[in-house]
Amino acid sequence: MRFRGDGETEITAPVFGAAARYADAHIYVALDLIYRGGRAGRQSLADELGIGEGSVRSMLNVLREWRWIQVRQSGVTLTELGKESFRGFGMQLVRVSESKYSVGNFQYGIIVRGAAASVTDGMKQRDLAVMNGAEGASVFVMIKGELIFPKNWNLDEQDPETAARLRQTGMRDGDVLIIAGADTEKKARLAAAAAGLAMKRFRIIVSDASRFF
DSSP: OEEOTTSOEEEEEEEOSSOOOOOHHHHHHHHHHHHHHSOBOHHHHHHHHTSOHHHHHHHHHHHHHTTOEEEETTEEEEOHHHHHHHHTTOEEEEEOOOTTTSOSSEEEEEEETTOGGGOSSSHHHHHHHHHTTOSEEEEEEEETTEEEETTTEEHHHHOHHHHHHHHTTTOOTTOEEEEEEESSHHHHHHHHHHHHHHHHTEEEEEEEGGGGO
């Protein structure tokens, strides 16, 4: 991992063999699944991520190169470095069901810690989610203890029931909650993750493996 002067964090990943058919969001969701469950198998990761086992194997090779995971017969687990690095993303995927504010049959949210100041009207974050497979998305920020639907819709005053449910996700002052909607839960989760990573300016750089040897 290296940090650029413009604030963007690049995580450089060597790729072996054929081009990997996974994106940054797949890596983040995979880490989240392993972190929450304690361990995960290759097949279950492939099913949850909606990609082939070959792509999962390639992704796990990258994570093992970083020393973020251990792969054993019993499944994939995070190392202490992997757990610390995952927490360092400063994001949290959350299950939500808020069709009132987001289109799509399924919704999934991501809390981006401390990013409220970077949100203006929420359109940029919505567009990021749509570009990554969502049918639509809604953005909420918590500023000075108030839950706001940008630019200036005070959810605590205008829709206290929804505000109470969204507070249960674990939002804190200064946080952003992006809720992506899609025709499947998997797509909604990946779109939310992609939008969150873009907000945090994390980017996976997949490079020719020969550069690393």
